[in-house]
Amino acid sequence: MKINKPSAQISDKQKIREDLQLLIDQPAAAEEAVCPNCQKHLPFQCSADCKDAPAALSSDPAKFPLETKVVPLVFELSALRVFETNWSCEGHVDDKGRLWRMPQVCFYSKSPIYPQLLLRYINRLEHEKKLSYPWQVVLADYGSVNGVTYNLEPKLGIAPENVHMGKLQQDLVTLSENLFFGLKSLAREIMKEL
Secondary structure, eight states, X not given: OOOOOOOTTXXXXXXXXXXXXHHXXXXXXXXXXXXXXXXXXXXXXXXXXXXXXXXXXXXXXXXXXXXXXXXXXXXXXXXXXXEEEXXXXXXXXXXXXXXXXXXXXXXXXXXXXXXXXXXHHHHHHHHTTOOSSOEEEEEEOOSOOSSOEEEEXXXXXXXXXXXOHHHHHHHHHHHHHTHHHHHHHHHHHHHHHO
C-alpha cells in the first residue's frame, strides 16, 4: 500500500510553516530564562546545570522538584518554548535491581508538528547508534481533556527483561545534549520541503 500525503483538509501547510518558524525563532537559554519559576535568571549561565533548575522547572517546586537525572531533558524541552512538560521521572529499580519505573517525560505541545520533530530527532540518534535503547513519543491519556499529552519514553516492550537503568539514564543525557539546536535544524529542513 502506498502512503499518501494528507489532504489539505487534514494538513495545513501554512500553519505548519508558521509553527516551524515559531520554533526556529525561539531564543536560546542565555537570552531568555527557561525555567518558569526562575527567581534569578543570569544570562549566559542559564543551563540544566543550575543548582536551582530542579525546583525552578517544577510546577510544585517545594513538594516535587525534578529528579536530578531527568533535569537536562526537561530543561532542553522547556528551552524550546513549544513544549510544556507536566511530569517526569528519571527511572527507578526495585530492591532486586529490576525496572520498577522507566524514565520518561510527559508534555503538552503547541502543535502536533513538534512531537513529530522530536521523534525524527530520536530516530536520527538511534540511526547513529547513540542511544542504548529505542525511544518513542506516544500519546498518553491521564484522564484529562485539557490537552493532548505526549510521553517521551523508552520502547521496552511488554516485559522488559535485562534492562540496565544506568544505560536508560545515559540515554536521557544523550537525548538532551543537542536537542535545542537539533530540533531547530530539523525544522529548517522541513521548511525547505514545504
